[in-house]
Amino acid sequence: xxLLEQSPQFLSIQEGENLTVYCNSSSxxxxxxxxxxxxxxxxxxLVTVVTGGEVKKLKRLTFQFGDARKDxxxxxxxxxxxxxxxxxxxxxxxxxxxxxxxxxxxTHLIIQP
Amino acid sequence: EAQxxxxxxxxxxxxxxxxxxxxxxxxxxxxxxxYRQDPGLGLRQIYYSMNVEVTDKxxxxxxxxxxxxxxRNFPLILESPSPNQTSLYFCASSLSSGTYEQYFGxxxxxxxx
Numbered sequence: 530x531x532l533l534e535q536s537p538q539f540l541s542i543q544e545g546e547n548l549t550v551y552c553n554s555s556s557x558x559x560x561x562x563x564x565x566x567x568x569x570x571x572x573x574x575l576v577t578v579v580t581g582g583e584v585k586k587l588k589r590l591t592f593q594f595g596d597a598r599k600d601x602x603x604x605x606x607x608x609x610x611x612x613x614x615x616x617x618x619x620x621x622x623x624x625x626x627x628x629x630x631x632x633x634x635x636t637h638l639i640i641q642p
Numbered sequence: 643e644a645q646x647x648x649x650x651x652x653x654x655x656x657x658x659x660x661x662x663x664x665x666x667x668x669x670x671x672x673x674x675x676x677y678r679q680d681p682g683l684g685l686r687q688i689y690y691s692m693n694v695e696v697t698d699k700x701x702x703x704x705x706x707x708x709x710x711x712x713x714r715n716f717p718l719i720l721e722s723p724s725p726n727q728t729s730l731y732f733c734a735s736s737l738s739s740g741t742y743e744q745y746f747g748x749x750x751x752x753x754x755x
Binding site: 562564569570571572573574577617619629630632633634635 | 646682683684685732734739743745746747748749
């Protein structure tokens with residue numbers, strides 16, 4: 530069973546600060562997805578990274594896939610209260626298939642005004 | 643609007659009383675799945691379906707049943723609910739296999755007393 534560990538589990542910072550959350554595994558993934566879940570709602574896909582070393586930007590959010598495709602990071606610049614939520618990474622297992630998605634347990638992020 | 647709908651959103655029931663949580667998607671997606679989300683355990687897959695009449699067990703299928711008689715609907719059935727099935731449940735769909743972008747429903751919070 531492939532595992533994805535996310536760190537930190539909880540993070541509370543002030544508006545305007547920068548932060549990075551991590552998604553790590555000892556397994557190689559063919560691609561990796563990042564979701565954000567707000568209270569009372571289902572997760573929403575933010576981005577998929579596919580190539581080792583790939584960097585994708587979504588406004589103030591920067592996603593990077595590790596060179597070896599075993600890990601990923603999410604960096605938020607000048608965090609805003611609207612960034613508050615649970616951030617989940619999900620690795621697409623090599624070989625894919627119907628059960629080929631492994632979720633991390635998530636990082637709970639709170640941005641205080 | 644492309645969406646996954648779930649009903650009910652909230653349900654309190656008693657041990658042993660059969661219940662069904664409905665899930666419907668309007669995107670003509672082939673793949674659908676059910677997850678439960680528990681504190682400290684993250685998202686865990688219960689069952690998934692590759693297409694009509696094709697279903698398979700996920701990581702935590704015990705105590706649950708599913709059916710896929712129509713492409714758009716994927717109900718989750720608890721024949722004899724127990725307190726350890728108290729959880730937040732999400733239905734999700736994607737264009738094809740589970741490795742593609744997942745569209746999640748808004749969730750169903752179930753309490754079994």
